Amino acid sequence: MEHAGNGRQKARPGRLDRGIVMRAALNLVDEHGLEALSMRRLGQVLKRDPMALYRHAAAGRKEVLAGIAELVLDELQPFADDTHWQTQLRRIAHELRRVCLLHPNVVPLLVTGPLSTPLGLRPAGTLKPLEQILGILIRAGFGPADALHVYRTFYGFLYGHILNELQEYVADPEENEALLRLGLYRLPLRDFPHLRRLAPELLDYDGSEELDQGISILLAGLGQQLSHR
Amino acid sequence: MEHAGNGRQKARPGRLDRGIVMRAALNLVDEHGLEALSMRRLGQVLKRDPMALYRHAAAGRKEVLAGIAELVLDELQPFADDTHWQTQLRRIAHELRRVCLLHPNVVPLLVTGPLSTPLGLRPAGTLKPLEQILGILIRAGFGPADALHVYRTFYGFLYGHILNELQEYVADPEENEALLRLGLYRLPLRDFPHLRRLAPELLDYDGSEELDQGISILLAGLGQQLSHR
């Protein structure tokens, strides 16, 4: 029944803009992974000639990838900044974790995307968390060097935790034997005795709790370290 | 002067094996980045038909990427395991950092390569550090759940730190003004006051020292946490 003129369908072109392009790209990556994102396929999703996309992302695929990362970071909820800096950092951590778990396929982009791109040349969206945290720490009375030290330690741990947590995957959810669920039976017992023995513990993992405990340790340690200066 | 028969040249084919393929691939990535690694280009480097590579890496490009990661992890020096577990972990951290700084282009592979691949299905090389650390902790008297908790906290921080450190790049090494070196002058002062102000501190960064301090905090905190059980 393809008659023309019934306006609001995704099927019809409509006017394209940067936001629409980026959102479609994010959807594609969320659903089919990073490798699925090609300019041609994205054009197909949007029912456009692939070249039309260059109008809204002049630098091509690179710009689309950066746009996706920015879109995800924009989902971070802002915080009131009147509470104690430690609780603020803790909230930021949980919030970043939440958003990353929502878009696991995008995490490599966040984590290694800006790799080897000098700070000042990164898209502004990527730098906002850094600026925000520095603000919190400086308002809390830290000197510039200490603020940076705290930020680095905190953010390093945070990203590391998220990567760690995303790696804890299950091979076969149908299975109820721990070894089998993780696919660990494939590993030679001779070379991996501990890993195989820890299968049950590997399975019961509360990422949020683990993150929280790590942060507690770090904040306590940082506080002590800095007060001894 | 291309006459035939002077055996030992890289230019002549010679017999290919898996190690040669993987080492050539690692070289390519070290020198030209991950995007430069294509089967065709790798074939060119080795003066072979690209299809010849499939003989030594049946799963194609994926297997080559995994092989590169394994090669890098093989550069990790093994440790005597008779010292205190804390000093062992500390050494492991510095050793992993050392190897990663030697092969920055490979780090994304180490960090996000196994993402969403279930534990048991990962290449053995990737799992050896995990097994090794579990061994250290269990021999040190930790129960299985605690060993895993310590491992996760420690390794999360370690990878996070390395990623962080690799991101601290310099835009223009010719320049001696801090703001300019980092390219930060491009950021609007209005939106990034703290970041811009911290330019000098950003530049003087001792990654090894920072890693060491973070580990000290974590180990102290973990020890305390676990003794209170």
Place this chain on the structure above:
DNA sequence: ACCTGAACACCGTTCAAGT
């Protein structure tokens, strides 16, 4: 039994030709 390379189904991006 081994190796080669033609062929297929894809890429990103340039640029000339259309409107």
Place this chain on the structure above:
DNA sequence: ACCTGAACACCGTTCAAGT
């Protein structure tokens, strides 16, 4: 001025044809 799509220079991988 805007958009389109042919064309170029690449991909990974399959598979039939050669030796």
